[in-house]
């Protein structure tokens with residue numbers, strides 16, 4: 001089976017990851033790339049300032065970049081991945097879904113809209129059925145699915161595993177890599193020899209998206225989980241890989257062995273980009289580390305370590321590759337789920 005796919009906003013940092021991950025994908029064939037008007041008409045090689053750690057696949061370098069407009073995308077594209085800046089995506093994504101395209105988007109707009117599924121396949125794949133409500137309400141032939149913010153994705157699979165004990169309160173402090181801010185996000189003068197204890201809007205995203213992802217779906221709407229999440233987000237001088245320190249309090253008292261068991265039981269899916277296991281637990285207390293562990297499972301695994309019981313609940317560290325599991329890989333996995341569930 002081969003599904004023709006396109007990328008909206010294919011020249012930026014996440015767009016480049018999409019291309020890297022789609023090169024040789026078993027089920028998806030990349031046939032269209034769009035970008036800003038400045039890039040339209042150029043070859044991808046000319047348009048993109050390529051910075052991913054593998055060469056531009058030759059066949060991609062020759063693709064002509066198109067305008068980000070439904071008229072410019074060929075009709076035989078079955079699925080679109082979006083890595084547009086959120087301000088652009090807010091305007092443009094609905095044009096594609098109205099025109100009948102199915103869009104799996106990493107952009108942050110509309111993630112919290114009531115009729116937009118926010119999905120991590122291993123956590124809440126059943127929320128995809130919210131698309132029926134979305135199509136009814138909006139009159140779209142297409143559909144829009146979002147994946148959460150990278151820092152949320154790093155933590156939520158571990159929280160989903162612990163929720164069997166009744167999650168009540170979560171505190172999290174993040175150490176986020178510079179690639180999360182994009183290539184032009186923080187300058188070297190700002191971040192070398194430094195930590196920036198603020199990432200605009202990030203804490204609210206972690207607090208609200210987590211509750212939606214962990215919520216239950218009754219076939220009509222999502223009932224957001226009532227867990228209290230407090231986040232403190234920090235930019236650190238690593239390139240890729242968000243490390244997070246988590247304290248989780250549950251209704252039932254648990255020890256570190258209970259947590260290990262829950263993490264080991266986290267679901268693995270039969271989808272091309274799904275890692276097995278989903279969560280890798282380290283016993284060595286100085287792991288996971290971004291440089292050593294961000295590419296586990298092709299960058300799709302969640303690494304956990306440093307488990308200990310504290311007066312503030314179970315403490316642990318978790319890590320994921322922010323532009324793979326936290327962005328392009330997340331949208332790709334949602335695309336694979338959309339295909340499996342018959343939405344594409």
Ligand SMILES: N[C@@H](CC=O)C(=O)O
Nearest residue numbers: 150176179180181322
């Ligand atoms: N909003 C995130 C993006 C993820 O990589 C960040 O700023 O790190």
